[in-house]
Amino acid sequence: xxxxxxxxxxxxxxxxxxxxxxxxxxxxxxxxxxxxxxxxxxxxxxxxxxxxxxxxxxxxxxxxxxxxxxxxxxxxxxxxxxxxxxxxxxxxxxxxxxxxxxxxxxxxxxxxxxxxxxxxxxxxxxxxxxxxxxxxxxxxxxxxxxxxxxxxxxxxxxxxxxxxxxxxxxxxxxxxxxxxxxxxxxxxxxxxxxxxxxxxxxxxxxxxxxxxxxxxxxxxxxxxxxxxxxxxxxxxxxxxxxxxxxxxxxxxxxxxxxxxxxxxxxxxxxxxxxxxxxxxxxxxxxxxxxxxxxxxxxxxxxxxxxxxxxxxxxxxxxxxxxxxxxxxxxxxxxxxxxxxxxxxxxxxxxxxxxxxxxxxxxxxxxxxxxx
Amino acid sequence: xxxxxxxxxxxxxxxxxxxxxxxxxxxxxxxxxxxxxxxxxxxxxxxxxxxxxxxxxxxxxxxxxxxxxxxxxxxxxxxxxxxxxxxxxxxxxxxxxxxxxxxxxxxxxxxxxxxxxxxxxxxxxxxxxxxxxxx
Numbered sequence: 001x002x003x004x005x006x007x008x009x010x011x012x013x014x015x016x017x018x019x020x021x022x023x024x025x026x027x028x029x030x031x032x033x034x035x036x037x038x039x040x041x042x043x044x045x046x047x048x049x050x051x052x053x054x055x056x057x058x059x060x061x062x063x064x065x066x067x068x069x070x071x072x073x074x075x076x077x078x079x080x081x082x083x084x085x086x087x088x089x090x091x092x093x094x095x096x097x098x099x100x101x102x103x104x105x106x107x108x109x110x111x112x113x114x115x116x117x118x119x120x121x122x123x124x125x126x127x128x129x130x131x132x133x134x135x136x137x138x139x140x141x142x143x144x145x146x147x148x149x150x151x152x153x154x155x156x157x158x159x160x161x162x163x164x165x166x167x168x169x170x171x172x173x174x175x176x177x178x179x180x181x182x183x184x185x186x187x188x189x190x191x192x193x194x195x196x197x198x199x200x201x202x203x204x205x206x207x208x209x210x211x212x213x214x215x216x217x218x219x220x221x222x223x224x225x226x227x228x229x230x231x232x233x234x235x236x237x238x239x240x241x242x243x244x245x246x247x248x249x250x251x252x253x254x255x256x257x258x259x260x261x262x263x264x265x266x267x268x269x270x271x272x273x274x275x276x277x278x279x280x281x282x283x284x285x286x287x288x289x290x291x292x293x294x295x296x297x298x299x300x301x302x303x304x305x306x307x308x309x310x311x312x313x314x315x316x317x318x319x320x321x322x323x324x325x326x327x328x329x330x331x332x333x334x335x336x337x338x339x340x341x342x343x344x345x346x347x348x349x350x351x352x353x354x355x356x357x358x359x360x361x362x363x364x365x366x367x368x369x370x371x
Numbered sequence: 372x373x374x375x376x377x378x379x380x381x382x383x384x385x386x387x388x389x390x391x392x393x394x395x396x397x398x399x400x401x402x403x404x405x406x407x408x409x410x411x412x413x414x415x416x417x418x419x420x421x422x423x424x425x426x427x428x429x430x431x432x433x434x435x436x437x438x439x440x441x442x443x444x445x446x447x448x449x450x451x452x453x454x455x456x457x458x459x460x461x462x463x464x465x466x467x468x469x470x471x472x473x474x475x476x477x478x479x480x481x482x483x484x485x486x487x488x489x490x491x492x493x494x495x496x497x498x499x500x501x502x503x504x505x506x
Contacts, residue, residue: 003475053386053497139481143394166438170400323412331419338472
């Protein structure tokens with residue numbers, strides 16, 4: 001669900017370059033200070049060496065965030081680009097001020113909170129799509145915020161202050177996670193059929209040849225799997241029934257021996273049955289590639305678009321699923337998984353969704369469950 | 372020439388336990404959200420009811436451990452080390468499986484870099500010294 005946006009990729013290089021540049025810059029300042037050539041260098045190096053490791057880390061994280069924001073400016077036009085410039089320069093100024101001033105902490109807290117809140121507003125409003133660079137940048141800012149908040153001298157130890165000091169950071173971290181999540185789910189990009197299903201990039205319109213090929217794939221699949229209408233026949237042929245889940249009314253019968261076949265109607269990787277009042281009803285086949293990210297052939301172009309499931313927390317206890325958080329965490333006992341790409345071919349009328357949709361049409365599903 | 376860093380005027384508690392506690396609080400917040408977000412799935416998936424509850428309890432425990440790390444309690448250091456070793460080992464093992472558990476910078480930062488940093492901070496000479504002094 002959360003990938004690295006192509007326009008954001010340079011920010012990764014910027015963060016790495018900043019580390020190298022920062023180290024070189026400090027060494028130059030050390031040389032200048034040792035030779036007493038520049039008063040500012042002496043001031044900075046002495047202050048840097050006297051600073052707490054927490055201050056140094058908070059400053060480094062703010063500098064990293066500043067570099068990432070500035071590296072993202074070329075890919076962001078308008079107000080977002082302008083804000084990135086202001087934000088990036090602000091973080092760099094605060095990163096330096098951490099060693100030279102005593103007022104930087106309160107400013108840094110405000111700047112960090114404002115940046116995180118602004119990101120959430122942009123994401124929830126749909127002006128920006130959450131991607132891994134943006135989320136990693138928020139992680140850096142959250143840790144920097146936690147450090148800066150810990151750096152402040154505890155004031156008067158009244159209970160409200162103590163409680164505020166204890167809960168402010170975890171509450172903001174949790175709200176940031178929920179905010180990114182809500183924004184991502186509310187505004188999925190064009191390549192997400194729904195949360196957790198990434199679609200294969202395809203051309204917008206199918207050619208007449210592609211329409212013909214798609215129709216052929218549907219009829220070949222329908223003819224080939226007709227022999228498995230009775231689930232017992234599928235089991236006898238080596239298909240293994242998937243686990244029963246109360247959350248999933250469809251059951252997949254998989255055949256490991258067909259793992260190497262590629263879009264072969266004679267050897268589909270799985271058969272899909274719907275649980276009806278009268279037992280299991282064969283409703284389609286599923287073709288699957290071997291590895292995640294390895295899109296299969298799509299003879300029908302946009303009509304036969306593959307999809308892969310990602311951002312899913314899978315629990316082997318009961319074969320259950322939930323969604324992972326934007327910070328890639330899952331409940332204990334479950335793990336994040338990405339499935340290899342798959343293509344469903346529905347041999348029943350799949351309503352508006354069509355015969356190759358990632359999901360069974362909701363109305364059709366209800367009809368099947370009630371039949 | 373003697374210049375005192377303005378930062379020294381701030382909280383002067385040993386840095387290693389303080390930084391480690393901030394990282395543990397961040398991890399605990401993420402776990403808390405993971406636990407809370409699994410509750411709706413628990414309505415139809417009974418397994419996730421238990422998993423979400425366990426995750427929330429572990430997150431609360433991590434907040435408590437972080438608080439005691441700051442207070443330089445040795446038992447908290449031992450518990451955090453045990454939890455982070457477990458988490459790091461699980462993440463490394465999952466990386467070996469072809470299930471796409473680690474794709475991109477965020478999972479690497481959260482599931483590898485953060486636990487490894489906490490371990491390094493608590494195992495480092497200054498980290499050990501901070502807890503020895505407190506004892």
